[in-house]
Amino acid sequence: MADHPFDEGRLRAAASQVADDLPPDLVDRLITKYGTTAALAEEMTALGRRVWAHLDRRGRTVPPDTYPQFAVALLSVRGRLAGVQQNLANVADVYTRLLAFGDVPVGVAIATRLLKDKDEHLVGPMIVAARTEREVRARRQQPPMFIGMVTAAVVAVGGRDADDLTADVVAVLDRGDILAARHRAGLKVAPGPDAGYPVLGNADVVGQIAAYRVAIAEMGGVAASEQVVAAHGAQLATSLRRAMTTTLGGAEPDVLKGLLEFARFLGGPEAGESTEKIFGKLHPEFLSPMEFGGRYEVPVEHDSPALTGAVGGTADELLLHADHVARWVLVELFAGTRAPEQEVLTAWLTGCRPPDAQEGMAFLVDRVRRVDRRLRGPAGELPELVERAGTAAAFAVVRSNVRDALTLDLDGALLTRSIFPPLWTQRDGAVRLVASKLRLAIGRGVVNSAKASLVAAVVVRAPAQQVRRAVDLDRPETCSCDDGPRPVEEVCPHRPWGEAGRVEDYTTLTRFSGFSTESTTRMHVKRYDGPWREWMREVREEAQ
Amino acid sequence: MLTAWDGFARVDYLPIPGRVQVTLSTVEPTVFGRPRRGLACAFAADDTGGPPTFVEVDIGFGLTEDEEVLLGGPLMAVVNGLVGGGPEARCTRLTLDEVTALARTWAPYRDRVLARPLVEMRSGTWTNGLWTSLAGLGLVAALRARPMAVELYRDEAEEVVWHDVLLPVDLAALAMVDQEVRWSVYREWDPVAGREETGVVVRATGSPGSAPRLLVGFDDGDGDWVPLVPEPTEPQVVIAVLPLDPGTGEPALRFRTGGRTDG
Structure with a gap:
């Protein structure tokens, strides 16, 4: 029994x-x-x-x-x-x-x-690395990517007492930072762009990784100095260049190969391969330029009545309707998400995310657009909604906010706005943050950089904010928006999160992205086929 | 993937050679530049509006007020905790608003470092109410080209060659001067010091009926500002005289308005 x-x-x-x-x-x-x-x-x-x-x-x-x-x-x-x-x-x-x-x-x-069968021996180290990493992240301000790589390397190199791993990793980070600082101070960098890094990387980040590797070696009893860091830095730069010339194939950007190269380098000749595997399998999100933004396409169906709008009716009908809308919002927010994404969503919806934080910005912006599209458009058949222990708090908040909003007779974009806490305090910063991720996804070059800025400026908008498909030849160089809220039909890129209205037109977009003329901008809006093409399509198809 | 906008900063203090370094980690390729002696910086090559990815400031006898402004409050707090001790590196996280502020503050230097090849910048960038910085004007070349003369620049007898630069429109409006500002060079015998004095003279025209509030200085790390004062003979014109030794390197010329300085 x-x-x-x-x-x-x-x-x-x-x-x-x-x-x-x-x-x-x-x-x-x-x-x-x-x-x-x-x-x-x-x-x-x-x-x-x-x-x-x-x-x-x-x-x-x-x-x-x-x-x-x-x-x-x-x-x-x-x-x-x-x-x-x-x-x-x-x-x-x-x-x-x-x-x-x-x-x-x-x-x-x-x-x-x-992991492949032949890598079965890495199962234990991988689990240990994941645990250690979580503890280190709670204690340190370093980029999670560095913490993930260094932890994987310390575990893969081995020979450390499992109980002290967290302390070991923290010690490597500390020591690596000071080694990197000294190395940087002695580095003679020539003014101008560094031709040594055509796709990814720069002297600073390479020096940092090299310093961490030296710090790991030191822990194993190998004496080190800035000279060793410099030698490692040169070696890493070379492997990085070599990695960039061999493509992975498929749609993966070259930069991904480069980041795996960092991890492999940290492990050294003995443990490089294991480090790369542990880090790469544990952290697909660090290897994606957009950090899980815009990966899942949810089809829109056009066969049933609009979701919101005047409800009228009895209190019971209102509640029923609110429940329906809330379920749609939750489906759009959580569809296809995994645990790390659900954590980001929950922190945001329950008000635990500071309004000027960077975490998961591209991802959250993408989710805002999905909800906005859903609530403004017709509803399809409601998919099943699976609630998990981790998401219960977020679900409750959304349900209650939707009910309040509908009681106040808000609809469409206004509804989404009243459900979501602000994602930024200054839109400009959020646009530029997202543009930086898009640049990594789209690739280098002047035109691509302008495209990334254009797409970011179009997509990074609060729910009740729109792009106007028009040119404004009379627009002054400086926006005179300091005088307070502007009418919704006016275009102002600086509107705060909670202010409804137009935020961009072809003129503001042209100035921001650096395209030479409005017609070039219009052409790029029309022909853009990179990440988030669906949101660009939405702008060009929307009735104004 | 990590970019400077994520705000992960490493602040280093190195007692030898007396230097503060700030690195905003990014995987993007960068462009390095040295706007003046004692100040170096790098920016992401494809980010026309980004914060510096790296800053190096030689401390000398302490950071100047300008340098403190450039680093900004959150980074200065870390720097102040480090300077005076041993070599140390400390990590901190800037919020999105703090990165945005940093990006705005550094606009003059970013535009200059990213402008390749280095071209004369006749019209600068001005953000955050700080200063605009115009590089590559050829001040030293103009001084060297000028023959030995004992006349003052304003001597009627001599033909003075004026060069134009354009101030950013908001800066000009706030300083209550025309956007177009002119500069020239002078050489004159200083009988008191018993030697020749050379330098640059800057002249701006005030908007009618206003009291211009424009200051000018070399962007050489001294942090000195000279207010432009009215010319007695031409009430609308304000001028400033900046001594400059032609034996030194070419400095950038920078402008700010009077609101934020004691002059």
């Missing part, structure tokens, strides 16, 4: 969460095979029942709080053969191995499954 009976509902929930947390390319492949993620979760649950029985016959039990790890073990996620596992003993093996590491978050468990 097992201690824990099989709980089908609970396993199905765990399976569906695992399905959601898989990398997008893998989800695509699995959906091709099984139809929907719900069907996939169903398949996993059925297999789970058989594995549970298999384990039960061997006197083993599956405690309910390990269902997430159990669900991860049910999937075979490698290569083209991704799918639900066929072999019961395999599942049992994977599950047992995962349990050996104690409580492993689903995202990390999935990352371990993405």
Whole structure:
């Protein structure tokens, strides 16, 4: 008799969460095979029942709080053969191995499954690295990308006491910073652009990575100096250049290859490959230029009545309508998100995100556009909404805000505005931040840089703000918006988050992006085919 | 991926050679420049409106007020905690608004560093109520080209060659002068000092009926500002005289309005 009976509902929930947390390319492949993620979760649950029985016959039990790890073990996620596992003993093996590491978050468990068979020995280090990294991030201000790489390298190089890993990584960061500072002070940089970094990187970031590597070596007892940092810096610059000349193929930008090169370099000749794998599998988001912005396309259907607008009716009808709208908002916000994205969303919706923070800006802007499009357009059939422990607080806030907004008879864009806390205090900064990410996604060059600015200026708008498709020849060089709110039909790029109205026209966009004329800008709006093309399309198709 | 707009900054203090460095980490390629002695900076090559990705300031006898303004409050707070101690590097995180402020403050130097090849900048950039900085004007060349003379620049007998520069329109409006400002060079014998004095004279025309509030200085790290004062003979014209040794490097000329300085 097992201690824990099989709980089908609970396993199905765990399976569906695992399905959601898989990398997008893998989800695509699995959906091709099984139809929907719900069907996939169903398949996993059925297999789970058989594995549970298999384990039960061997006197083993599956405690309910390990269902997430159990669900991860049910999937075979490698290569083209991704799918639900066929072999019961395999599942049992994977599950047992995962349990050996104690409580492993689903995202990390999935990352371990993405390793190839020959890299099985990296499962443990990967789980340890994920844990250490979380602790270091709570203590240090360094860029998460550096912390992730350094942690992966310290773990991969090995030979450290597991209990002291956090302290070790912090020590490497501290030591690396001062080494980098001294190295930079002695570096003779010639004025002008550095031809050594045609695609990615610069003397400063390369010096920083080189310094971290020296600090890691020092920890292992190798004496170091600025000269060593300089030598490593030169070596890294060379590998970076070489990496840029060999393309990955597919749609991956070259810069991704460069970042993996950083991680590989940190691990040194012995542990470079392991470092690259641990870092790369744990952190797909650091390798994506937009940090999970604009990845999932949600189709818009045009077959049912508009979502908002005058409701009238009884209090009950209003509540019902509010519930309907709230569910749509939540679907648009959370569709296709994984745990890290859900954390960003929840922090924002529950008011825990400072209004001038940078975290996840491109992603959140993209979600604002989705909700805005949905609430202004016709509603399709409402998809199923799965609530998770981590998202409950955000869901409650959205439901209550939507109800309040509808009671006050707000509709469309005004409704979205009243639901969402401000994403910025000055729009200009948010536009430029997002433009910097777009530049990395689109690639280098004067025209691409202008395009990135153009797309950012078009997309980074609060819900009730629009782009006017017109030229304003009389517009003065300086916007005279200091005098307070302007009428909605006037164009002002500096409108605060809460102010409805037009924020850009072809003239402001031309000046901001640096295109020579308004007609060039108009042409780029029309022909743009890069990331966020759907939001550019929306602007050019929208009735004004 | 990491860009300077994410606001991750590393502030370094190095007692030898007496230097403060600030790095805003980015993976974007950058352009490096040295606007003047003791001040170097880099900017992301494709970011026409970005903050500096790297700044190097030689401390000398302490940071000048200008340098403190350039670094801004949040970074200065870190710098003040470091200077005087041993070599140290400290990490901090700037908010988006703080990065935006930094980007605005550095506009004059960004435009100059990113302008390649270095061209004469006749019209500068002015943001955040600070100063505009015009480089590559050829002040030293003009001084060297000028033959030895004992006449004052305003001597009627001598033909004075004036060069035009354009102030940013908002700066000119606030300073209550025409956008067009002119400069020339002078050489004269100073009987008191017993030597020749050379320098640059700057002249602006005030808007009718106003009291112009324009200051000028060399962007050479001294942080000195000279107010333009009315010419007795021409009430609408204000001038300033800036001594300059032609043996030194070519400084940039910078302008600000009187509101934010003690003169």
